[in-house]
Amino acid sequence: MRVFVTGASGHIASAVIPELISAGHCVTGLARSDTAAATIQGLGADVWRGDLADTDGLSAAAREADGVIHLAFDHAAQGAGDLAGAVTADLAAVQAIGVGLAGSGKPFVGTNATGGIALAGFSGVLTEDVVLSGGPRIDTENAVIALAQQDVRAAVVRLPPAVHSNGRYGFVSGLIGIARVSGTAGYLGDGANRWGSTDTCDVARLYRLALESAPAGARLHAVAEEGIRMREIAEAIGRRLGVPAAPVAAEEATQQFGFLTPFVSMDNPVSSQTTRDALQWIPSGPGLIEALERDPALAPIAG
Numbered sequence: 001m002r003v004f005v006t007g008a009s010g011h012i013a014s015a016v017i018p019e020l021i022s023a024g025h026c027v028t029g030l031a032r033s034d035t036a037a038a039t040i041q042g043l044g045a046d047v048w049r050g051d052l053a054d055t056d057g058l059s060a061a062a063r064e065a066d067g068v069i070h071l072a073f074d075h076a077a078q079g080a081g082d083l084a085g086a087v088t089a090d091l092a093a094v095q096a097i098g099v100g101l102a103g104s105g106k107p108f109v110g111t112n113a114t115g116g117i118a119l120a121g122f123s124g125v126l127t128e129d130v131v132l133s134g135g136p137r138i139d140t141e142n143a144v145i146a147l148a149q150q151d152v153r154a155a156v157v158r159l160p161p162a163v164h165s166n167g168r169y170g171f172v173s174g175l176i177g178i179a180r181v182s183g184t185a186g187y188l189g190d191g192a193n194r195w196g197s198t199d200t201c202d203v204a205r206l207y208r209l210a211l212e213s214a215p216a217g218a219r220l221h222a223v224a225e226e227g228i229r230m231r232e233i234a235e236a237i238g239r240r241l242g243v244p245a246a247p248v249a250a251e252e253a254t255q256q257f258g259f260l261t262p263f264v265s266m267d268n269p270v271s272s273q274t275t276r277d278a279l280q281w282i283p284s285g286p287g288l289i290e291a292l293e294r295d296p297a298l299a300p301i302a303g
Helices: 013-022 034-042 055-064 075-079 083-101 114-119 138-150 171-182 200-213 230-241 250-265 273-279 288-294
Strands: 002-006 026-031 046-049 067-070 107-113 153-159 162-164 185-188 194-199 218-221 225-229 245-248
Touching: 002 013, 002 055, 013 026, 013 034, 013 200, 026 034, 026 055, 034 046, 055 083, 067 083, 067 200, 075 083, 083 107, 083 138, 107 114, 107 138, 107 200, 114 153, 114 250, 138 153, 153 200, 162 171, 162 200, 162 288, 171 185, 171 230, 171 250, 185 230, 185 250, 194 200, 194 230, 200 218, 200 273, 218 273, 225 230, 225 288, 230 245, 230 288, 245 250
Parallel strands: 002 026, 002 067, 026 046, 067 107, 107 153, 153 218, 162 194, 185 245
Antiparallel strands: 194 225
């Protein structure tokens, strides 16, 4: 299968592309710069030059492919406070890909974040059958699923806040950076709220399985660890960096955590049992705390 991948020079794609190639697929990755193109070629994929704003190009790339995996999201804009802009661009990209795939019967695997569903008001253990009517990134998820009505085998993979491997930890990387600067590995309240976690290679395998066999309309959870308490995450960071883990007062949260504040406060336990049963997905990589403990780059802060 010739697979078009957006976000092809990113962390998750660094595992998805080799996973696809090892399974016999050919990959073309979207690149907006020479640096991204070199990264994609280094993974063994071909390059399609463009970006999420090039909707005509996205439609053409999808039309030429046998299937699409959409990993791209403007995290830089989100980190700079322009979540609305990032969400708008993501929705437009999905719609453009849908134009290229409509009526083809081809697979399209989109991406959402489990944390966004929690921030939209859902509480309790998130399962695959939970569907919200709208919200940031939720509109895009629903747009992907709606393509099933246009003869596209569309599915969405929901990612937890901590997708980790090779020294990269999703949102936990942000917490590590904050701890390095502030000298404290912080959490809010009693730190009992939870984040899900998955090793990147396990995530990559789920994307491949979804591309190959997920039924149209499937919502899938790439979650190996249902929920790790934030205090445990902070304590692991503190141990590795040699700094204390301590609660941060609510009135100081924004100063400490910046754009991560809403995520640090959310409780986002997630079940992936339906996903595991449907696609025979069995996560086997290390857990988040184990990965942190084994990371040689996490050393005590000097001085």
